[in-house]
Amino acid sequence: MENNLITIHDIAKALGIDSSTVSRALNNSNRVSLKTKKKIIDKANELGYQRNLLASNLRRNKTNTIGVIVPRISRYFFSSAISGIEKTAFEKGYNVIICQSLEQLEREENLINTLAANRVDGIIMSVSMETLNYNHLDGLKKNGTPIVIFDRHCDIPDRNNVLLDDFAGAFEATNHLIEEGCINIVHFSGPKNLNVYRNRLKGYKAALEKHEIPFRENLVLNSHLMQEDGITLAEKVLRLPESIDGIFSANDVAAIGAMQYLKQKGINIPKDIAMVGFSNGPTSAVMDPPLSTIDQSGGKMGELSANLLFEQLQIKPLERESKTIIVKPSLLIRESSKKKKK
């Protein structure tokens, strides 16, 4: 390729000085006189110089870039998290390389390698559903690249985590339903191998217990929590012997599917059945009635993850202590759960 790009050597030659002086001037070193600095900067602008970060990063052994891996960019939670990360990184003068694993372990491994090969200074990731062990992160650890894992729990030593307090969220949601007068509350639960769903189930149980409502196994309905699942689950709900008056769904999507089905069957929400979801996806607020939900605040988790990473970057690899941040989610009360008209 015909490469007309201007280098510091071109500037140096044009001014009859050494390239090291040009470099120092452009980095605003105080070893260069103001007069020469000005000359150099003017010439650089005149020639349209643009620093080659590849060369610079290679020499400095630092890229000012962090890598982010999420299962799927288009999922609302993740795109908000990315926004949060990007915002924080931008403020600190860092660039962000964003990748998606599409929930595939193999892709995740590839991405880790590529990011490492690109010498990113650190990585923030939410692991794929296929990821059961963390061997592919060992290489990074060896060369001192810090990692922050957010969203999904990761129980290996020396790892930085930013997690949502699923238990607390579920507890709050269920507690709210009870306080609105619900007794027979169904819980839509997700894949049991995922920590988050186990914890939401626990939160549900704990809230029942607090109010001395007996836990009934048959009121916990499992699925993958897709929209279609919501419909199927709602059917099941109507066929239960108990007369159900509340549903706490472990995510919004399933809750929305269920709401559609229930409304169609003439069930009034919240009067007959009150509903609370989990995630605060983009849809929940515009539903009819608007869905009460637990705000998973992706943006905030992204910011916290980035801050944690930058914190680690300022500590020498050997002196780092891993840290886990638990984010308390908040309950958003909307129409779908207001049984008591106030």
Place this chain on the structure above:
Amino acid sequence: MENNLITIHDIAKALGIDSSTVSRALNNSNRVSLKTKKKIIDKANELGYQRNLLASNLRRNKTNTIGVIVPRISRYFFSSAISGIEKTAFEKGYNVIICQSLEQLEREENLINTLAANRVDGIIMSVSMETLNYNHLDGLKKNGTPIVIFDRHCDIPDRNNVLLDDFAGAFEATNHLIEEGCINIVHFSGPKNLNVYRNRLKGYKAALEKHEIPFRENLVLNSHLMQEDGITLAEKVLRLPESIDGIFSANDVAAIGAMQYLKQKGINIPKDIAMVGFSNGPTSAVMDPPLSTIDQSGGKMGELSANLLFEQLQIKPLERESKTIIVKPSLLIRESSKKKKK
């Protein structure tokens, strides 16, 4: 930083050979014997070698990376577009650096510079709302970095565009409403300085014209098309002297806001007022009733943009001819517009 990373020189030293041979072996050059190749690869794995792409890219003057700039990652259309770009790039062995301009020209300029400094091979972008001229792209042009601009129209010479045929989409939407029996159709329009909204308005007019329905200026309601705007607009609709029987909104969000208000006022959708939106956002399908809309297919536009970029990358800078691809959107007919019960 203590840098223990393995280089080709370490491998060379360990085997008593030259680093150039190691480099060639790892690049599978046929100038290295199979025997040595195997020895080198084994040793590389043993030592946990990982190619330093900074050095490689610097030397080769090629990064195999493309940059993507969008106004906001968390917007559904953009995150789907990014997904499409990422998918295509991944298949071709390219990495993607994703950035968001947050609709600010200054940030957009910064990002362009950073991407250029990182020597990305090409850029795909959707320009910010503040962007009125394209001077900040001149530098890229000079050094032969191809750019593809998608989503928003860009009427400067030598630029690659991937656009939605807004006119056709709006025409189809309006035409559909008329065929469902609507006569007094309101159009929610957006900021007039944006090409897309002007074209959607034109499409609306053209459809009326085709059916010999007179165009009435007062049935075009302008706003920024936010959800709240939808509510305000719906109020206005009810106060119009004409009895409105259909609304074509230039985006989904405003349509959804309007639907909420209208339903609350006891208006039946679609029987009293039929509605069609534009975008196929994540929410439209789960509304009650589900909102008919124009599918903007971000994923497809992303793929097309990436393919166009890769096409340009294979042509020498001086021989490139710029190209514009127009994507025909498709109408998704859902309950909100089915006036005629079939």
Place this chain on the structure above:
DNA sequence: ACAAAAAATACAATCGATTGTACTAGTTCA
């Protein structure tokens, strides 16, 4: 068996910026 051709490997320059050290002016102060 030996020259010529082919294969395999080594040498050395290079990409563009950074940075420790060495050098040359220009100041300061006794």
Place this chain on the structure above:
DNA sequence: TGAACTAGTACAATCGATTGTATTTTTTGT
């Protein structure tokens, strides 16, 4: 005035991989 500084620049090595050319080794053909 001249020794001791200080400020400003230049020199040269370096980051890690790539690649054109030179050299050595092996193979081929007669």
